[in-house]
Amino acid sequence: MISRRNGYGLVFALTTISCGGTDIADFSYGGGQPGQTQAEGGEIRHENVRLLGMPEQTWVMVYKYTGPTTSAPFADATNPAMNGNGLYGNCVDERNGAPTWPFTAITGATYQDLTKRLLTGPGTGAGLDIIKTTPPNTAGNSTFRKYDFTYGGGAPGDAAGFNASMTTAAMSQPGGDYTIDIGNGAPMTYHMPEAYDTPLDIGKVMSVNIPSGQDLVLTWTAPPNDFGTSGKEHTKKTHFNFTFFADPNNATNPPQFICFPDVDGHQVVPKAVIDALPAGGLIVNADLSHYMESRDGRRFDLVSIYCNISLY
Numbered sequence: 001m002i003s004r005r006n007g008y009g010l011v012f013a014l015t016t017i018s019c020g021g022t023d024i025a026d027f028s029y030g031g032g033q034p035g036q037t038q039a040e041g042g043e044i045r046h047e048n049v050r051l052l053g054m055p056e057q058t059w060v061m062v063y064k065y066t067g068p069t070t071s072a073p074f075a076d077a078t079n080p081a082m083n084g085n086g087l088y089g090n091c092v093d094e095r096n097g098a099p100t101w102p103f104t105a106i107t108g109a110t111y112q113d114l115t116k117r118l119l120t121g122p123g124t125g126a127g128l129d130i131i132k133t134t135p136p137n138t139a140g141n142s143t144f145r146k147y148d149f150t151y152g153g154g155a156p157g158d159a160a161g162f163n164a165s166m167t168t169a170a171m172s173q174p175g176g177d178y179t180i181d182i183g184n185g186a187p188m189t190y191h192m193p194e195a196y197d198t199p200l201d202i203g204k205v206m207s208v209n210i211p212s213g214q215d216l217v218l219t220w221t222a223p224p225n226d227f228g229t230s231g232k233e234h235t236k237k238t239h240f241n242f243t244f245f246a247d248p249n250n251a252t253n254p255p256q257f258i259c260f261p262d263v264d265g266h267q268v269v270p271k272a273v274i275d276a277l278p279a280g281g282l283i284v285n286a287d288l289s290h291y292m293e294s295r296d297g298r299r300f301d302l303v304s305i306y307c308n309i310s311l312y
Contacts, residue, residue, distance in 0.1 A: 027232035029074065034294035040072075040101070041065055041298025044180045046119070047305040048172035048192060050203030056169035059307075061137070061152030062117055062130050064182060064300065067109030075100035075242075075258045089270040090262060094255035102143045102303075103255045111148040116183030121192075123170030124178075144246075144254045174306055184295050190302035193239040193287035194223035199267075202285040203308025210283070210312050215271050218243065222264035223287070236291045236302075243267060244284040245277055245312075256281065283312045 030036040042064030049057045075092050094103055117130040130151045137153025138146055174195040181187040199218035200208045210216055226237035241264065245256040256277060261267040286307040293300045 027227055028234055030234055030292055033234065033292040035292035035299030035301075038292075038294060038297065038299040039068075041067075041300060042182075042295060043301040043303060044119075044188075044190075045301075045303045045305070046172060046178060046180075046190075046192070047307045048169060048174055048195075049305075049307045049309065050198075051309045052206045052311065053204055058123075058169050058172040059152075060119065060128075060130060060171070061150045062114070062180065062182065063111060063147055063150040064114060064184070064295065065106070065109040065111045065148075066296070066298070068107065072099075072101040072104035075103070087270070087272045088257065089259075089268060089273075091257045091259035091269060091273050093257060095253055095257075095276075097253075099253075099255055100258075102301075103145070106145055106147065109148065114151060114182045114184070116181050117151045118181040118187075119171075119178060120181075120187075121178030122173035122176035123168065128171065172304075178304065180302070182295075182300075185293075188293050188300070188302055189236065190291055190304050191237045191289050192304045193289050193306040195306060196220060196223050196287065198285045198308045200283075200285075200310075202283055202310045205310055207311035208283060210274060210277075212274060213271065214274070216269040216274055218267045218269070218285070220265050222261075225264060234291075236289065239287040239289050239306075241267075241285070241287050243269060244286075245273075245281060246284070247278045247281040249281075250278070277312075281312060282309060284309050 042062075044062040045060065047059040049059055051057065075094070092100060094100065099105075119128040119130055120126075132149060132151050133153045136149035138149065139153070172192055174192055176192045177189060178192060179187045179189045197220060198204065199220045202208060222241065223239070225239055226235050227233050228235050228238075241261050243259045245258075246254050247256055248254050257269075257273050259267060259269050259273065284307065286305050288303065288305045291302045293302060
């Protein structure tokens with residue numbers, strides 16, 4: 001069996017990881033979305049999280065920047081160069097020195113002060129002001145990226161900055177519709193994915209065991225998905241399932257592999273991936289919604305996640 005590492009270092013490293021990715025073949029990823037062809041320039045990442053069997057939490061952060069024209073490829077199973085026929089099947093190798101979005105480093109950016117960071121939707125009452133953390137949170141939740149600063153990144157008033165964890169899970173209600181107003185253009189809306197029962201009870205338990213030397217087959221009952229009227233559209237309610245493996249103790253390159261289902265509710269992580277994983281780390285299973293708006297000629301990503309994290 002692959003063992004899990006114990007000790008405070010790994011648990012502490014959880015403050016820099018949750019989720020992000022895509023999964024669907026045979027449809028238009030981002031088709032027709034305002035920011036589809038633009039270099040990224042900002043994001044809200046809003047998550048409903050189960051972590052190591054702990055109570056449900058909400059994590060949220062937002063940032064916006066100007067800077068270099070960079071547009072990394074998506075960690076996306078629709079890209080045949082990344083999956084399907086190779087050694088790693090429907091898994092993208094993030095160890096290869098050219099990590100995909102959302103793990104690609106942001107360099108040379110100038111981060112902008114936002115006049116407004118108002119989040120509204122279920123559980124937020126009259127609205128939540130996402131404050132700039134002090135000291136600034138520079139560690140990306142879910143991506144291992146580094147930032148100049150973000151709004152969010154710690155509970156309001158919490159200088160510790162535990163990945164933008166809020167005080168209640170009600171602020172990220174599964175199936176809820178949310179709006180973020182950054183004081184730049186019209187408020188932007190997005191959808192939180194529905195709840196589901198994870199394979200291996202990922203997120204509900206502290207750790208899961210992964211048998212070595214064989215494929216890992218994951219099955220679950222996937223929530224209904226929305227692919228628009230044609231069945232091939234990327235709408236605001238389309239969700240993408242993924243399983244992500246990370247090694248937070250690897251200071252050079254924590255992301256290891258991000259893997260996608262062959263169909264909703266069924267995924268095979270090839271033996272080659274299992275054999276290549278470090279002896280212990282994090283396993284994440286999640287549904288993610290991702291819509292790309294446009295602000296000031298750059299992409300603004302609306303990322304909402306139903307996220308589950310365990311040790312393995």
